Amino acid sequence: MENSVDIAIIGAGPGGLAASETCARFGASVTVIDEQSAPGGQIYRQAPENLRQRAEGFGIAYVDGVAKANAVASISAIEWRLGHAVWNVLTPQRTQSEAFLISTVTDDGLSEIEAKRVIVATGCYDMPVPFPGWTLPGVMGAGAIQALMKGQRVVPGKKIVLAGSHPLLLIIAEQMLAFGERPAAVVFSQPMWRAGRLLSRPGVAVSFAEPLAQAARAYAKLLRAGVPVIFSGAVLRADGNDRVESVTLAHLNPATGLPQPDNTREISCDAVGIGFGFTASSELVRLAGAATRWSRTGGGWIAVHDGEMRSTVANLYVAGEVAGIGGAKTAAAEGALAALSALRDAGYGVDAAELRRARSNCRRNRAFAALLQELADPGDELLRALRDEGTVICRCEEITKGQVEELLGQNPFLGTSNALKLLGRTGMGACQGRYCSRSVLELISSATGRGVEDIGQFTARPPVKPVPIHHFGGGVRD
């Protein structure tokens, strides 16, 4: 393979950036691919040049992170393929050659990258949580709201309700304040004491002082600004004509954690950000044939890997959220480790001590990640209680929970995500099942009693991102 690079890195978030920096340091030929036009990933998502003002509104960590990302971007030894969405990955075994074949699509057409090793650091997306009204325009993932703020410097409303269970809601609300918008409410499903109880565990407060302080600062700032921060609450439904105009907020029963239908009130709003956590973007990992496992609180189907970030497919490595939701620092630690093991496997002289340090750095960060997952977990019972018969489960094909249950009732032999997709079209749309896979799994599980691993996931198929067909017009490529 004349043209193949040593290492291709998919994703230029904290994970991919740490990996690329490490690879460059060892003098390996490395190509970094990201569909965004600038490096940084989700947390350090950048705005176009003409909109980069007021970055400090996102806090010092953001300003530093962006600067760091741009510093990595200026390393001349790294080849950048920004604006390239990866839509297929074939392993060397499948291309019957020495190299992986990575297919990308840009605004201008198709291209391919050959690489002897691949690090997948594709991050995550907002965990989709269906409830009545969640498909109304204006109802979004909380992360998506933040992406609009970071990527376009737009706050998509004047009266935004943020609701869910993830501490990131506090940070996003604080950032809104910095942009001059006061959120209408921030709603957490957990009781107030839950955080305190976790934090009072021995060692926790000390080890994680910095992120905890950040959250506490944000909380205090919101209270000072008069933003209602509500605990033991959940948005039961969103209503509006052409877009969301109000939400119904329920108080959760302290004993069961479930909504009390007789204890609700309406809040008028013009946008809603739902943040119950994140789902790993593991489709490229699966497409390449590598194993994933179900992690209920850690991102859904996440990549299986060894202690040095090797996936179950030879020469394919993973880092960051795709290996389990863990935040930016975990991603960076794993990116560095994945790069070191790829480099070592490629024959570069990697110092054993450096590898050891990288490993223990990952372990430390994963401990925090586990705590965060536990803290952010809304519990499946609550999420299940939020949807009713008429709630759309599959947004692309507009299939409701009731329709899925009816199919399951009529076809008692239906027991896998794939089979439900085939018969019921859930997951057949443009999102490749990213929106519905979790609900589908839960619905099959409650109808059949089958275990998660038996129900499985939708088979990953190319293209992972839809490809405009006119790009194929150049004729057959050899």
Next chain:
Amino acid sequence: MSKADWDVAVVGGGLVGAASAYYLSKRGARVLLLERRELNGQASGQNAGSLHFQIEQRLVSHGEAMTRQAATILPLILDAIERWRGITAELGETDLDVVQHGGLMVAETPQQVATLERKLKLETQGGLPTRIIDGEELRSLAPYLSNSVLAATYCAVEGHGNPRLITAALARGAARQGTAIRTWTTVTGLRREEGCWRIETENSDGSVRREYASTILNAAGAWARELAALAGVHLPVFPVALTMNATDAAPPFIPLLIQHVGRRLSLKQMREGNLLIGGGWPSRFERDRNGLVTTRAAYPRMESIYGNMAVALDVVPAVARRTLLRSWTGIVGITADQLPLLGEVPEAPGFFVATGGSAFTLGLTYAAQIAELIDSGRTPLDIDIYGPRRFGHLNAYMG
């Protein structure tokens, strides 16, 4: 007295197996349907759904002799046209998305037009209502075709079924008539014992079971050869992996099935608006030390995706406005001579087989014929030439 628990054990829960179970149980047989995974999980759920009644491109492109041989299939085709027309009502369903609005097989070169004419002659002799159209008539029937299309044969009863729906409906029908269905159950052993077949199965939960059936029907599709080997006979059925593509949904504009006589293309619009684009483009199997791995999904070759899109763009330029949503693969069983394989294996009494390519279009027909053969020893259509007897030379020395 036979100790059989079942009259017939049907192995394979695809279209052919489910339909056979349906027709057999309708005739009053005690039927057991065994499926290794889920119903409709293989070729029957993954195919293009074309109801193609014109003689196929893959058969007309291999010379005169093959084309003539292919024409022998026309009686089965005529049967299939009627079965598909009636199947929704027969199963008591309201809508299985069976569409028979017509189909075109297009030609882009003078040689291809000549092939169409040759094919048309055979079809006319066989009683298939096909005619050749070009010029204004073709343009007004199918304005979305590119100018490169010179002519096409038109068959008014072609169309598509819906691979997502039909097999599940057949299985529901079979179950209503008393068929016992066991999924996640692999047949691992077959042995002739005291005039019936002893069947060993293994469930995915690890449990094993032994039961008896007077007759076995091998409806294992691409795995028919492996299943036959359990019964001690050779059946030359080979697994072939193919690629399919779907686009995003468009407003309805292609009511017909579009196929190509000289290039690999099948194209249709489903009622949800998506275009399904295929035409026999290859996929690859994983390989390991035992050879091809046919128990995992195959993966599409890039050349197939590029190539299939290019043909589609040439023939229907408006495809350029769509996005490719998904490319997937399926595994179909093809016989050594490409003809259906239908009948009892003479060397293994009571062991029947029903398989062959294009068993979506012809699956109901295969199933109805084999059910009648098993039940009464006769069939209304002459299926002798498709019998396993023609591969007797492979089994002459099997003990």
